[in-house]
Structures are given as C-alpha cells and as structure tokens.
Amino acid sequence: MLESDVSYLSVVIAVLGGAIRVGTPFLFVSLGECLTEKSGRINLGLEANLIMGAMSGYGIAYLSGSAWLGVLVAGMTGLVLGMVHSLLCQQERVNDIAVGIAMMMFGTGLAFYLGKPFIQPVAPRLPALELGAWVDSPVLKSALEINALFIIGVILAPLMAWFFRYARWGLIVRTVGESRDAALAMGLNVNLVRMYATMAGGFLAGVGGSFLSLYYPGSWNEGLSSGQGLMAVALVIFARWNPVYCLYASLLFGGAAALGPALQSVGINQGYYLFNAAPYILTLGIMIATSSRKQRFAGMPGEMSNI
Amino acid sequence: MFKLLESLLIPIAALVLSLVLFSVFIWFSGTNAFEVLGAIYRGAFGSWFSWQNTLVRSAPLMLTALCTALPARIGLINIGGEGAMVVGGVFATLVGISINGMPPFIVISAMVLAGMLTAGMWIGMVGALKHFRNVNETISSLLLNYIAIAIMSYLVLGPMRDPATLNNPSSFHIGVANMIGNIGESSIHGGLIFGLVVCLVLWILMRYTTFGFSVDVIGGNIRAAQISGLPVGKLILITCFLGGAAAGIAGVIEVAAVQGRANLSLNSGYGYAGILVAFLARHNPLAIIPVAILLGGIRASSGLLQRGFDLPDATTMVLQGIIFIVILASEFMYGRIKWLQPRVATHA
Numbered sequence: 001m002l003e004s005d006v007s008y009l010s011v012v013i014a015v016l017g018g019a020i021r022v023g024t025p026f027l028f029v030s031l032g033e034c035l036t037e038k039s040g041r042i043n044l045g046l047e048a049n050l051i052m053g054a055m056s057g058y059g060i061a062y063l064s065g066s067a068w069l070g071v072l073v074a075g076m077t078g079l080v081l082g083m084v085h086s087l088l089c090q091q092e093r094v095n096d097i098a099v100g101i102a103m104m105m106f107g108t109g110l111a112f113y114l115g116k117p118f119i120q121p122v123a124p125r126l127p128a129l130e131l132g133a134w135v136d137s138p139v140l141k142s143a144l145e146i147n148a149l150f151i152i153g154v155i156l157a158p159l160m161a162w163f164f165r166y167a168r169w170g171l172i173v174r175t176v177g178e179s180r181d182a183a184l185a186m187g188l189n190v191n192l193v194r195m196y197a198t199m200a201g202g203f204l205a206g207v208g209g210s211f212l213s214l215y216y217p218g219s220w221n222e223g224l225s226s227g228q229g230l231m232a233v234a235l236v237i238f239a240r241w242n243p244v245y246c247l248y249a250s251l252l253f254g255g256a257a258a259l260g261p262a263l264q265s266v267g268i269n270q271g272y273y274l275f276n277a278a279p280y281i282l283t284l285g286i287m288i289a290t291s292s293r294k295q296r297f298a299g300m301p302g303e304m305s306n307i
Numbered sequence: 308m309f310k311l312l313e314s315l316l317i318p319i320a321a322l323v324l325s326l327v328l329f330s331v332f333i334w335f336s337g338t339n340a341f342e343v344l345g346a347i348y349r350g351a352f353g354s355w356f357s358w359q360n361t362l363v364r365s366a367p368l369m370l371t372a373l374c375t376a377l378p379a380r381i382g383l384i385n386i387g388g389e390g391a392m393v394v395g396g397v398f399a400t401l402v403g404i405s406i407n408g409m410p411p412f413i414v415i416s417a418m419v420l421a422g423m424l425t426a427g428m429w430i431g432m433v434g435a436l437k438h439f440r441n442v443n444e445t446i447s448s449l450l451l452n453y454i455a456i457a458i459m460s461y462l463v464l465g466p467m468r469d470p471a472t473l474n475n476p477s478s479f480h481i482g483v484a485n486m487i488g489n490i491g492e493s494s495i496h497g498g499l500i501f502g503l504v505v506c507l508v509l510w511i512l513m514r515y516t517t518f519g520f521s522v523d524v525i526g527g528n529i530r531a532a533q534i535s536g537l538p539v540g541k542l543i544l545i546t547c548f549l550g551g552a553a554a555g556i557a558g559v560i561e562v563a564a565v566q567g568r569a570n571l572s573l574n575s576g577y578g579y580a581g582i583l584v585a586f587l588a589r590h591n592p593l594a595i596i597p598v599a600i601l602l603g604g605i606r607a608s609s610g611l612l613q614r615g616f617d618l619p620d621a622t623t624m625v626l627q628g629i630i631f632i633v634i635l636a637s638e639f640m641y642g643r644i645k646w647l648q649p650r651v652a653t654h655a
Contacts, residue, residue, distance in 0.1 A: 044445065088632065091639040097384050097445055101582060102635050106628025112621030230449050273464065277457030280450045287450075291442045 007266040010139045017143025018258020019251045021216045026250035027153040028208030029232035032201035039197035040177035040303030044100025045085050046205040047229025048107020049078040053209025055115035058220040062123035071210045078206020079199045086195040118220045126215045147215050160243035173197050177301035234283045240299040256282045309649045321637040325630040350611035351604025359494045365603030369502035370557035371581025376590040377550035382526040387448030388554045389578025390455030395426030395555025396562045397459045400569035403481035414485040419559050426555025427548040434547030438540045456574050477570035487564040498560035510592035583631045
C-alpha cells in the first residue's frame with residue numbers, strides 16, 4: 001500500500017470517528033430543539049444551555065468526583081434555563097427569537113463568570129467503551145472509542161419518534177404545536193405544555209453541553225461552544241422535525257466539523273482555518289437548499305413562527 | 308407625547324431593575340454590590356479619563372448596533388454585526404496595505420469604502436437569502452459570523468501575515484501615516500465622529516424620507532406593503548446593505564484608528580454587544596447614540612472590576628445579559644400602564 005493511501009484512509013477513519021465524537025453534542029441539542037419546536041416554540045437560546053451545561057457539569061464533576069453527577073446537574077441547569085426562556089416567551093408581544101439571543105448572551109456571560117475557577121482543575125472524564133480494543137491501528141482504536149452518552153442518544157432518537165407518534169403526551173405536544181386553537185378546544189393548557197417541552201428540551205441540551213467538557217474536547221474553557229446551539233436549529237429544519245433524522249444529521253455535521261482536525265493530523269495544514277468553517281458552510285448550504293420562498297417546510301409544526 | 312414618555316420611562320425602569328438584579332447576583336457571589344456599582348460608575352463616567360475610555364468603546368457599538376437596528380426596522384432579526392465588522396476590517400486592511408504609499412486621505416477613504424462595500428454585501432447576503440429563499444435571517448447571519456472569522460483567521464494567519472508579529476499574529480501594518488488620529492488633545496480617536504455622523508445620517512434617512520417610511524411599512528405589515536406596490540425585495544436588500552456597511556466602518560476603525568493591522572482583536576464581541584444596544588434603543592438610530600455610550604461605559608469599567616474586586620472579566624457580560632433579558636420582558640408593559648396612556652374622550 002502506498003504511503004498516501006494510508007494517510008487518506010486514516011483521514012476517512014478520523015472523520016468517521018470524529019462524526020460520532022463531535023456529533024454527540026449536536027445530537028442532544030437537536031433532539032432538545034426538536035422537542036421544543038414540536039410544541040410550537042423555537043428556542044434559540046440552546047447555545048446558553050450548552051455552555052452552561054458544559055460549565056456546571058464540569059464544575060460538579062470536579063467537586064464531587066463523579067462525571068455522571070456532572071451530566072445530571074448539567075441537564076438540570078438546562079432545564080432551569082428552559083423554564084426561564086419559557087416564562088419570558090409566554091408574555092404577550094415578547095419575541096421568542098429575541099429572547100433566545102438574550103438568553104444566549106446571558107448564559108454565556110454567566111458560564112464564563114461562574115466557570116472561572118474551573119479552568120485549571122481537571123475533572124474526571126466520562127467513561128468510553130473501547131470497541132477498538134482488538135485492533136492494532138491507533139487511529140482506528142481512537143475512532144472506535146464510543147462514549148456512553150452517544151449510545152444513550154442513539155437510543156433516545158427512535159424513542160422520541162415513538163413518543164411523538166404513539167404516546168399520549170407526545171400527541172399532546174404535537175397538538176399544541178400544530179394548532180393552538182385545537183389544543184385550547186381540547187382543554188389543554190398550551191403555555192404549560194410548551195413550558196414542559198422547553199424544559200425537557202433544555203435538559204437534553206444541557207446534557208449535550210456536559211459531553212463537551214467531560215468527554216470531547218474534555219475540559220472547560222471559554223471557547224468550548226461555538227455556535228453548536230444555534231446550528232442545532234438549522235439541523236432540526238434539515239431533519240424535518242424527525243428525531244431519527246436528527247441522529248443522521250448530527251453525524252453529518254460532526255463529520256464536517258472533524259474534517260479540519262483530521263486533515264491536520266496527516267499534515268495537511270493548508271487552509272486549516274477554512275476547513276474549520278466547514279460545518280457552518282454546510283449548515284448554510286443546507287438551509288439555502290431546503291428553504292423555499294413559496295411553501296412552508298414539510299413536517300414543520302403549524303404554530304411555529306417565522307423560521 | 309405620552310408615547311415618548313412611555314418609551315423613555317419603561318426602558319429606564321428596566322435598566323434600574325437590571326441593576327437591582329445584578330446587585331443581588333453580585334451579593335450572592337460575596338462581593339459588596341454597592342461598591343461594585345460605584346466602581347462601574349467611576350470606571351465609566353467618573354473622570355475625564357474614564358469618559359475617554361467609554362467614548363472610544365462606544366464608537367464601534369454605535370456602528371454595530373445599526374447593523375441590527377436597520378434590518379429590524381424592516382422586520383429582520385439580524386445578529387451578523389460581528390461578522391460584518393470582521394469582514395469590513397479585513398478587506399479594508401487588504402486595500403490599505405496594497406495602496407500604502409498614496410496620500411493618506413486617499414488611503415483612508417479607500418479603506419472606509421472597501422469596508423462598507425464588503426460588509427454591506429455580507430449582510431446584504433442575509434437579506435437576499437431571506438427574500439429569495441426564505442432562509443431564516445437570524446440563523447444565517449450567525450453562521451456568517453463564524454464563516455467571517457474563519458476567513459479572517461485564514462488571511463491574517465496566512466497570506467496577509469506579517470512575519471514580524473509573533474505574539475499577536477497580525478497582518479502587515481497599513482502605515483502610520485494612514486492611521487486615523489485622535490480628536491484634539493484627547494485620547495479619543497476619530498472613530499467616534501464616524502459613529503455619531505452615521506447614526507445621525509441614518510436617523511434622518513429613517514425618519515424624514517420616503518425610504519425610511521417604506522421600510523417601516525414593510526416592517527409593520529409586509530402583506531400590506533406588497534399589496535400597495537412597494538419594492539419589498541429591493542428595500543430589504545438596501546436596508547441590510549446599509550446596516551452591514553455601518554458595521555463594516557466599525558471594523559475599519561478598529562484597524563485604522565486602534566490596531567493599525569488586522570488581527571483577531573477584530574472579533575472582540577462588539578458585534579454581539581451591538582445587538583443589545585439596538586434592542587435597548589428600540590432600533591432608533593438616534594437613541595443608539597446614548598445607549599451605546601452607556602454600554603461602552605459598562606465595558607470600559609470591566610478592567611476596574613477585575614483589578615479592584617478580583618471579579619472575572621465576564622462580570623460585565625452578565626450585566627449586559629441581565630439588561631437584555633429585562634428589556635425584552637419589559638415589552639410586555641407597553642400600553643399597560645394606565646397613567647401613561649393618552650386619555651381618549653368618551654361620549655355618552
């Protein structure tokens with residue numbers, strides 16, 4: 001085998017491994033956003049959940065010594081942020097997109113403020129399943145290190161699809177999201193259902209954040225989250241509000257984000273910074289390709305405003 | 308009259324409430340909140356020295372705020388000010404470096420033009436995507452921020468890099484003669500004048516011309532605007548272009564009045580803070596001026612808080628976030644306070 005063939009193969013393997021590693025936070029945030037949007041509300045503030053989840057998860061894992069407790073606290077932090085978002089949005093004349101931007105700023109500031117003491121210390125990492133223990137190649141070995149959170153996410157996606165289709169609560173969320181009037185006629189408390197959906201979605205996004213600080217990249221710093229929270233919104237549109245498609249889309253995005261580092265690992269530095277923009281360009285391209293001036297998106301909840 | 312009073316009193320009340328919430332937050336983290344508030348005031352407006360600091364920081368805020376405010380008038384929530392500032396700054400530098408040696412006035416003018424054009428087209432792209440493909444403008448503008456930063460990193464750390472800059476990788480210098488100087492004896496650079504003039508010009512444009520009126524009609528009811536035959540697409544593109552061009556000037560100032568080179572300091576959060584300024588000013592270009600000075604003051608006090616109280620530099624970010632949330636929540640109050648509503652004569 002030629003030298004170059006080996007390196008191209010390792011790029012492909014690194015991208016595939018990266019798709020899982022980088023895609024996991026996307027998966028959780030997009031599932032959270034999907035749940036929120038199914039109830040007819042959009043939460044652009046999930047970026048805040050992500051970064052607050054990363055910070056609180058890391059802090060608690062460091063203080064308690066348990067990474068899983070960190071994950072739980074990260075989720076609860078996201079839940080509280082979701083509640084705040086929800087309480088603000090249900091006021092009259094308050095724009096949910098603007099509230100999302102404000103939450104994003106507030107959450108980022110708060111995470112940097114409270115997270116200052118945690119930049120130095122090393123917290124326990126989340127455990128990974130070493131599926132690659134039987135291979136020799138170090139590249140393949142690291143690509144096959146699968147984190148437990150990814151597996152939870154993979155199970156969660158079809159479960160959520162089932163929930164929307166068959167569970168009583170899932171149908172309630174969808175009714176509220178499709179038509180406020182129909183929901184009111186059924187005697188449902190629209191604001192309450194939306195609040196629960198936003199809180200649960202916020203929980204998932206917080207868990208996604210803990211993956212960033214507790215597994216990959218695996219430390220807490222201020223540059224940890226860079227727009228993943230908002231890209232998840234585009235990802236949900238791409239996934240047509242279907243949780244299972246969210247899984248595929250997350251892997252695609254994760255792979256795009258892993259492209260730059262993978263090329264760098266084999267010594268291709270040319271245009272490294274441009275490759276870093278790949279996930280953003282991909283998102284924008286998908287948004288342009290799937291949007292239409294004439295019609296609404298297929299599968300889009302009826303109550304959702306201007307996306 | 309009542310309307311003006313309402314749109315003054317509600318934001319001021321919201322600001323006061325934000326300060327109270329911030330104080331509670333500071334108190335919980337174990338620092339004397341009164342002393343912190345006092346330090347913010349001293350760091351922002353306490354002396355001529357701090358005023359100069361504040362005004363220098365307010366100039367880019369005025370310009371990036373316009374990048375959110377103008378599109379907002381036509382109904383688009385654009386958060387691409389950060390990217391527009393970066394793009395404008397980088398391409399202006401590129402022009403400045405390549406014509407270095409020509410008379411300074413020409414170089415500076417060319418840089419300002421280049422910054423306005425590139426940044427204007429950058430945000431114009433957001434408007435075009437919205438109008439022609441119905442791509443959500445908030446998401447596309449945020450994505451463009453990251454793409455802009457990637458382009459800048461590529462250019463500044465690659466082809467444009469001055470090998471002599473080691474610690475803070477930067478582009479080549481635009482030439483000392485081509486820098487925008489300070490106003491009189493102060494340490495306030497000429498960027499402030501750009502900020503003030505652009506805000507004033509755009510305020511006049513929005514308030515006293517048919518263009519501004521048409522933009523507000525579209526922002527108020529796009530269907531009505533279409534039916535009455537307004538060129539909606541064209542107006543969206545122009546408005547987005549103007550907003551982007553304003554933010555582009557902020558980038559030019561950062562290069563031509565502060566750094567002398569394009570580097571990563573172009574991406575220092577002015578674009579995001581500008582969003583807050585725009586919302587606080589209710590997207591009115593004239594109101595942006597005082598609000599930008601206020602926010603510039605908060606940012607200027609950040610250093611004093613770090614040194615004096617050992618507070619993290621994110622403290623002012625928390626304060627800005629609280630202000631933003633409270634201001635948005637205060638939208639709920641408009642038209643609800645009885646004594647602020649005009650009395651309508653009732654006939655029996």
